[in-house]
Amino acid sequence: MRVITSAEIDRVLTCPDLVDALADAFRGDMVAPVRHHHEIERPGKDATLLLMPAWTGPTAAEGFVGVKVVSVFPDNGARSLPSVMGTYLLMDGATGEPLAALDGTRLTVWRTAAASALAARHLARKDAESMVMVGSGALAPFLIRAHMSQRPIRRVALWNHRPERAESLAAQLRDEGLPVTVTTDLEGAVRQADLVSCATLSTAPIVKGEWLKAGAHLDLVGAFNLSMREADDEALRRGEVYVDTPAARREGGDVAVALKSGAIPESHLKGDLFSICASPPARAGEAITVFKSVGAALEDLAAAMLVWRRIGQTS
Structure with missing residues (x-):
């Protein structure tokens, strides 16, 4: 072996x-x-x-x-x-x-980032150029590279609650030739972004639905239990919501939490990676899309x- x-x-x-x-x-x-x-x-x-x-x-x-x-x-x-x-x-x-x-x-970090990029292949606008990466942990560089492999991303704004950690990661990624800069104005960055990816351990929503512009794609990766949130209920209500597997309806934060509280009904979920890959959905240009992953064997x-x-x- x-x-x-x-x-x-x-x-x-x-x-x-x-x-x-x-x-x-x-x-x-x-x-x-x-x-x-x-x-x-x-x-x-x-x-x-x-x-x-x-x-x-x-x-x-x-x-x-x-x-x-x-x-x-x-x-x-x-x-x-x-x-x-x-x-x-x-x-x-x-x-x-x-x-x-x-x-x-x-x-795990490779496959998690690739799953988000697979969803974005079908759910993000084909002309998506600007990205916000929320969080600067182990997953962040993999998510940035994966999303850039699927869409023509020209600008990446990196935000972390500890700016010094964001600065360190941004410098490493710039050394690779990636167009990453640090932002301390998360709201302003999200309002301009075509794609927002979150990989944090937050227990309270960081990204607000009112910040998402028409046509934006929101990728929620980090909240892995029912006590964690990365986006608020308004973000889910405004978006066409997809998950990686049916387990995301009961596991992880964000979607499972919103379903449990009644903030969104089961019918609000449009599909999962099985249905997306079998029959890619038609994407309206102004639609906001949301993808939540909890991981799959x-x-x-x-x-x-x-x-x-x-x-x-x-x-």
């Missing part, structure tokens, strides 16, 4: 190819059961173990089985360790033989399969 590091994943993946691989996965024959969620009692704060299995179906061209194992240990900060760590195990679909253990954390499997193919070709 091969161990595949984050550096190897970065070496073999590209945004356009991964977006295409996810599109094939959402149109194809894959099985992804409900993720397993286990609480682990520990002194201090309890830990969490997440298991996300998926496998290709009988009509798939190649057979694979995979599972992502994610641990969340909130007290790890005191040990100078990440609180969230993950590993992806890829197995042969015909024999169950373990093929590779991949860096699960790196695989089939995305991890599709990404791991692509890495495995590329590793074999480049070894």
Whole structure:
């Protein structure tokens, strides 16, 4: 069994190819059961173990089985360790033989950004030129690169509640040749943006619906539980709302919260990545669109399969 590091994943993946691989996965024959969620009692704060299995179906061209194992240990900060760590195990679909253990954390940021870009491929205006990135954490650079691979983005305004962190990331991305500048005026930046992507841990709405201009696309990635919000109810009410999978109706912040409170009805949701990829929606030029992702095991499997193919070709 091969161990595949984050550096190897970065070496073999590209945004356009991964977006295409996810599109094939959402149109194809894959099985992804409900993720397993286990609480682990520990002194201090309890830990969490997440298991996300998926496998290709009988009509798939190649057979694979995979599972992502994610641990969340909130007290790890005191040990100078990440609180969230993950590993992806890829197995042969015909024999169950373990093929590779991949860096699960790196695989996750790649596939999460690619899923948002896949949605934007169909939901954002084709002439979208300006982007606002809300948040400057680990996902931010991947989201910027992924969205730029699908739309002719010429300007990216980066906002973070700690401006110094935004400045540091913006400098790194400019060194790559990306057109990223820092803004401290989030409202002003959002009002001018064609595409707004959010990846934060906020527990209160950051982006207001009244700020979104006609034709804007809002990408909500960060709020992963029911106590978190990145956009207010008005943003959801104004937009044509899509989700990555049906799980987003009950998991994560924003859409699940608004459904639970009655701020929007179930009928307000227009579709998910399965329906988007099977039958791309017609987009009215002035429509505001919203995409909410909570993550899906089939995305991890599709990404791991692509890495495995590329590793074999480049070894």
